[in-house]
Amino acid sequence: MIESQRHSYHLVDPSPWPISGSLGALATTVGGVMYMHPFQGGARLLSLGLIFLLYTMFVWWRDVLRESTLEGHHTKVVQLGPRYGSILFIVSEVMFFFAFFWASSHSSLAPAVEIGGIWPPKGIGVLDPWEIPFLNTPILPSSGAAVTWAHHAILAGKEKRAVYALVATVLLALVFTGFQGMEYYQAPFTISDSIYGSTFFLATGFHGFHVIIGTLFLIICGIRQYLGHLTKEHHVGFEAAAWYWHFVDVVWLFLFVSIYWWGGI
Amino acid sequence: MPIATGHEKEELEAELEGRRLLDIDFPEGPFGTKEAPAIVKSYYDKRIVGCPGGEGEDEHDVVWFWLEKGKSFECPVCTQYFELEVVGPGGPPDGHGDEDDHH
Numbered sequence: 001m002i003e004s005q006r007h008s009y010h011l012v013d014p015s016p017w018p019i020s021g022s023l024g025a026l027a028t029t030v031g032g033v034m035y036m037h038p039f040q041g042g043a044r045l046l047s048l049g050l051i052f053l054l055y056t057m058f059v060w061w062r063d064v065l066r067e068s069t070l071e072g073h074h075t076k077v078v079q080l081g082p083r084y085g086s087i088l089f090i091v092s093e094v095m096f097f098f099a100f101f102w103a104s105s106h107s108s109l110a111p112a113v114e115i116g117g118i119w120p121p122k123g124i125g126v127l128d129p130w131e132i133p134f135l136n137t138p139i140l141p142s143s144g145a146a147v148t149w150a151h152h153a154i155l156a157g158k159e160k161r162a163v164y165a166l167v168a169t170v171l172l173a174l175v176f177t178g179f180q181g182m183e184y185y186q187a188p189f190t191i192s193d194s195i196y197g198s199t200f201f202l203a204t205g206f207h208g209f210h211v212i213i214g215t216l217f218l219i220i221c222g223i224r225q226y227l228g229h230l231t232k233e234h235h236v237g238f239e240a241a242a243w244y245w246h247f248v249d250v251v252w253l254f255l256f257v258s259i260y261w262w263g264g265i
Numbered sequence: 266m267p268i269a270t271g272h273e274k275e276e277l278e279a280e281l282e283g284r285r286l287l288d289i290d291f292p293e294g295p296f297g298t299k300e301a302p303a304i305v306k307s308y309y310d311k312r313i314v315g316c317p318g319g320e321g322e323d324e325h326d327v328v329w330f331w332l333e334k335g336k337s338f339e340c341p342v343c344t345q346y347f348e349l350e351v352v353g354p355g356g357p358p359d360g361h362g363d364e365d366d367h368h
Contacts, residue, residue, distance in 0.1 A: 004271065004272050004275060005272055006287075006308070007287070008272070008276065008286070008287060071270065071271050072269055072270035072271020072272055072273035072274055073271060073272065073273070074273060075272055075273050075276050076276065228268065231267045231268050231269070232267065233267045233269070233277065234267075234269065234273070
């Protein structure tokens with residue numbers, strides 16, 4: 001039998017999305033700077049850039065789904081690409097968060113005289129780690145357990161059960177984000193209240209942002225699972241979402257221990 | 266058979282039949298001699314082959330050559346013997362008339 005191609009690779013078609021994504025990113029950064037400084041039209045350029053970026057993300061990922069699920073270009077060797085890509089992306093995210101932990105530790109281990117030589121800084125009333133943060137601590141890992149349940153369901157070919165498990169994962173994620181939102185709403189300090197507020201909201205804020213991205217990723221996986229896109233032989237998108245989710249999970253544990261707990265007493 | 270389409274499906278089908286799709290891509294085996302030449306599979310009547318010599322000390326820089334159907338080839342460096350086995354439709358590999366067809 002002669003196959004449709006004599007190699008296992010995916011030779012991609014020319015695509016406008018790399019350049020449209022680049023232009024969107026350029027408009028977003030330039031527009032963002034203009035918006036935050038006294039320039040006219042900054043908000044307009046920023047919005048245009050964000051719309052461009054979101055549109056590019058949608059159509060680019062739509063094309064990847066067409067090429068993989070509907071056209072069968074993602075052979076075993078092709079699947080290695082997005083796998084390594086996801087892992088390296090998560091490694092870069094680890095470094096991103098490492099910097100925030102460094103900043104927080106730098107300022108808290110030897111508190112400067114400007115903040116009273118103590119941590120939390122003089123005059124800052126912190127959140128009690130044993131209230132909402134402690135309640136959130138089992139919620140996010142439970143969501144991580146639920147995504148593992150979904151993974152086992154996919155590997156066992158139990159398609160419906162995988163959808164239920166993903167729904168459970170996403171619901172726990174939403175509960176976590178809801179609690180974080182409540183906590184932010186009633187926090188007694190803001191991002192501009194000393195180095196404590198800055199490091200606290202930078203680290204937990206970026207974590208929350210990543211939780212929201214991970215939740216969207218999992219929702220997409222749930223929809224694709226419902227549509228029958230994911231098989232037990234081929235579910236790279238789901239695996240990437242699960243890795244990402246575990247990463248977000250681990251970051252929370254470090255946030256709880258070092259920023260909420262250690263940094264709050 | 267799991268749900269799949271296109272080349273991914275061909276790959277999975279081949280796997281279920283216990284063969285690797287690109288099996289012919291990595292020919293290996295014992296050193297080819299005149300009596301028992303190294304067999305290289307090909308979809309067409311000729312294929313570019315590289316001889317790396319024998320194991321360890323006997324390895325040499327790769328010698329590339331056209332291996333043609335019905336003609337054995339002896340490596341000028343290590344005297345390894347090669348023969349082509351056509352496993353596909355045969356004919357010229359470039360999909361259109363080969364200069365060899367005209368004489």
